[in-house]
Amino acid sequence: MGHARSYISFDILRRVLRDYFKYDVFYCMNITDIDDKIIKRARQTYLLDQYRQKKPHLQQVLQDITEALKPFSVKLHNETDPDKKAMFERFYAKVNSGVANLETVKQSGSGDDEALAVAKEQLLDDSQDILADWLDSQHGSGVTDNSIFSELPRKFEDEYHSDMDALNVLPADVLTRVSEYVPEIVEFVQKIIDNGFAYDSNGSVYFDTMKFSTAEGHYYAKLVPEAFGDNKALQEGEGDLSISADRLSEKRSPNDFALWKASKPGEPSWDSPWGKGRPGWHIECSVMASSILGESMDIHTGGHDLKFPHHDNEIAQSEAYYSNDHWVRYFLHSGHLTIEGCKMSKSLKNFITIREALKKHTARQLRFVFLLHAWKDTLDYSEKTMEIALTYEKHFSEFFLTVKDILRTTPSNGPESFNKWLEDEMQLNNKFFEKQTGVHEALCDSVDTKKAMENLRDLVSSSNSYISAKRAARIVPNRLLLKNIAIYVTDMLRVFGAVEDDTVIGFPQGTGNITNVEETVMPYLSVFATFREDVRQVAREQNVVPVLKLCDEVRDNILPDLGVRLEDHEGQPSVIKLVDKETLQKEREEKLRQEEQKRVEKERKKQEKLKEQAAKDAQKKIPPQEMFKQETDKYSAFDKKGMPTHDAAGSELTKSALKKLAKLYEAQEKKYKDYLKSEDAASGASEQ
Secondary structure: OHHHHHHHHHHHHHHHHHHHOOOOOOOEEEEOOOOHHHHHHHHHHHHHHHHHHOOOOHHHHHHHHHHHHHHHHHHHHHOOOHHHHHHHHHHHHHHHHHHHHHHHHHHOOOOOHHHHHHHHHHHHHHHHHHHHHHHHHHHHHHOOOHHHHHHHHHHHHHHHHHHHHHOOOOOOOEEEEHHHOHHHHHHHHHHHHHOOOEEEEOOEEEEOHHHHHHOOOOOOOOOOHHHOOOHHHHHHHHOHHHOOHHHHOOOOOOOOEEEEEEOOOOOOOEOOOOOOEEEOHHHHHHHHHHHHHOOOEEEEEEEHHHHHHHHHHHHHHHHHHHOOOOOEEEEEEEOOEEEOOEEOEOOOOEOOOHHHHHHHOOHHHHHHHHHOOOOOOOEEEOHHHHHHHHHHHHHHHHHHHHHHHHHHHOOOOOHHHOOOOOHHHHHHHHHHHHHHHHHHHHHHOOOOHHHHHHHHHHHHHHHHHHHHHHHHOOOOOOHHHHHHHHHHHHHHHHHOOOOOOOOOOOOOOOOOOOOOHHHHHHHHHHHHHHHHHHHHHHHHHOOOHHHHHHHHHHHHHHHHHHOEEEEEEOOEEEEEEEOOHHHHHHHHHHHHHHHHHHHHHHHHHHHHHHHHHHHHHHHHOOOHHHHHHHOOOOEEEEOOOOOEEEEOOOOEOOHHHHHHHHHHHHHHHHHHHHHHHHHHHHHHHHHO
């Protein structure tokens, strides 16, 4: 979902520029399939697969895991980052749990071969992160086949395209992969050397940041000037395989960064004038984008965390190549995504995948979350933000369904389709113009989709109020005005990517070969609804209650299972709405839940009243002289009438306290007398 933060946000921006502002947008996307993280992960995946395929015996697995834990324990002890330390501790605990489970199986009487095999596989699963790292340290240098390093990124690229399709993210016009642009990268690096801004060192090539910064018309770290010299960020940008002491000593300055890296054993390599090597991370994006877009592009997008050093390095090396100062006109950086307020990080294994998110919510609902946040701000993915998004979706959906019903049940042409405009219509139309202006101004203000959505929501709310007022007055709402508003709202949601097809009004209905279920089934549903209303009318006139109950059963339980909501309005035709079955089932469950909640609350109040009455009845039966004697925690001495004279500590009661107690005594005396009278009356009645 962290990746989706950028992809969906920039998909929305792209659509707004193209479909609302009518710009010609040429969209190029770079795929990094060569970098330190990918190389290391590919090696580890390959070595772990090889290890498991050899089917080592149980004792060997335990021995290897014990060895793997030794360097990992040192790593855990030395880690200072609290998030990483917590992740390492989870790994460690997982391994210990797997070992403990295995020992339990071995010691139990039922520890047969099959049970041990299952426990061993579980242990390997629990230990894979630690074991893979250890295997890489032992055998990683022996992995030399370049195809091993291409399988992993191709697998994830395939998943990426599938996820983007599921999220309704438009595909790029051009897609470039690093592995297909190595010759262009070599040529690009050589020209930077020729221009005097890079140098060869032990088969690697580094960008000379000091030389660039002192050159006329250039300066390094344009995006984040204060980060100049941030060695931690610079080393993270270089990658885990490129920050060894020997590699760092090759640089003229710690601020310099790799354009080309001499490949070490266990890394993919390509020929170059400086020897066998591979591209640096930053140069990849510059070369691929430049090969398609030339010496300058209008917009470069990316996550906020890529500003420095990645994007700053891209700017520097590209301007060094082209001898210009405008390789990128505008950088757009999307905000971070957090989960329930916590930082999300794939490296910390604290993340939710797109596919996991899509199991809980639809692509449209996820897109609504993004639309309701500024693209450049932090977005918190939580139950609360999803609830807001779902509320917005339902608000729009119900409006569309209501308008569609009005359009179906009112004349669509001829004189009767045009009604006189009164004050209500004028007010709604003015609101329509006002909100269109509000949406436009919001999109002109750095594409503020949050404010645009708020304007659309307000327009729909005003339209709903108009419809309700007309129905209450038994007046048909103005179909053309509502149609125009519904078409506009639909068009804007389509611009935002929240309406997936060319549906004129509302969200599309139906899947598969039926492109519009609504057009197909609505004539039949309309006939049925009219017939049902006629039956209800006759049943009411003749007071045939069982028939009325059957009509309610069709509305409340049978039609919802078919994805149909039927709404009865007194004195008006029933409103028919097509809604997905899951939504209607949830509505029905919620209705039953609320009814049960009301029943339980009613019963609770009833029991409380009975309890209160029982307490009052019990209170009446207490003789006044005995009433205060029960409160030994308050009083310690009493007079002949049973009135307290001293408090629990033995102190004499004040006159004001005695006065209050006397009133209570008199009230209880009256209650007790009434009780005795009622008892005498009841006794006399029973004797008769």
